[in-house]
Amino acid sequence: MFAINSLAPYLLTALVERPERLIYLSSGMHEGGDVLLDDLQWVRRRWRGAQAYSDSKLHDVLLAFAVARLWPEVLSNAVDPGWVPTKMGGRGAPGDLGQAHLTQVWLATGSDTGSGGYYYHRQPHRTHPAASDRETQDRFLDACASLTGVRLTG
Template sequence: MARIFITGSTEGLGRAAALALIAEGHEVVLHARSRQRAAAVADIVGQSGGIVTGDLASAVETRAVADGVNRIGPMDAVIHNAGIYLEAHRGNTPEGHATTLAVTALAPYMLTGLIERPKRVIYLSGGMHRGGSGSLRDIDWVTRTWQASQAYSESKLYVATLACALARHWPDVLSHSVDPGWVPTRMGGPSAPDDLEMGHLTQTWLATSTDPAAISTGHYWHHRRRQQPAAEVVDPGFQDRLIDRLAELTGVALF
């Protein structure tokens, strides 16, 4: 049995992954943005290893989430599932960051640095990461005109890159990113054409399996098949520049 923490596990792919792992006998630690959102998992929280709450748009609350996870105990795996899709406006987090960047990239980075190091870590990226800019100029959208789709694509490029950087710097941790596909969740919409079940089974497999493929590291996956990510993802120079920028924006030194 493994102990696994899943961010954004009150609905969609996060909840589906939690249910699948609980059914397999694993101890799943849930996450909700707020106490109100935690009500959505009231039916499964009794079968879980606990729940932590905190809004990942806030650096203060993200730190509190990490503290809550650490109080529960060491995790065997962390699945960074939470994200934001196509926000109409840049937004403004308590620290002044773009909301899409904060939730989808800054929070996973911070949690990676603040949660006691697990054995495995999985980041949800997506095919749109290939449309992310290779430039790290103004990643927080301070001077650029807001473009929701571009901001989302860039945030997914950053988490895929983070997974590869982690594999390079932390060889004792199995680190991957996953494209779950365009699946019919609240985020993806009811007309999304991809398979909802396959959308979460890759991350649960990477979190627990002893299959030789799953115990490799540093790969990008879609439906349990390795895929070639954007060139920036596997570029050590881009990885290092990104990590430096994320450290500057969050105050968390990862390596």
């Protein structure tokens, strides 16, 4: 979970030539994420899939906000597409699949978007309190750099 949802976006961001915009796919479940940066890969903790998912989606918001701060020329945002009926979300998900992609499209193409935001249905949305904490962002980036050997620089 961590490798795909957290470390891969970090590594791709650190290696890519700076684009005009970056959009990180998060989830409303990020609000239940834990900031346990000393066990990102769940080596010492007992595995709990839903918690690992929530943690990884919090990492995506941390990354989006850190990039917005470190690369002011890049529009960097995170998005919650909603809980929609897909193979992953399940048939009982209450969201509208037809609406799920619209915020990403708006962030990718719109001229009225800012940077360092978290959006749900094209509206700013609340985030986990740690997401905006500069020290937590930097600790997350340092942990990822340590794991990959690649540092995301400002």
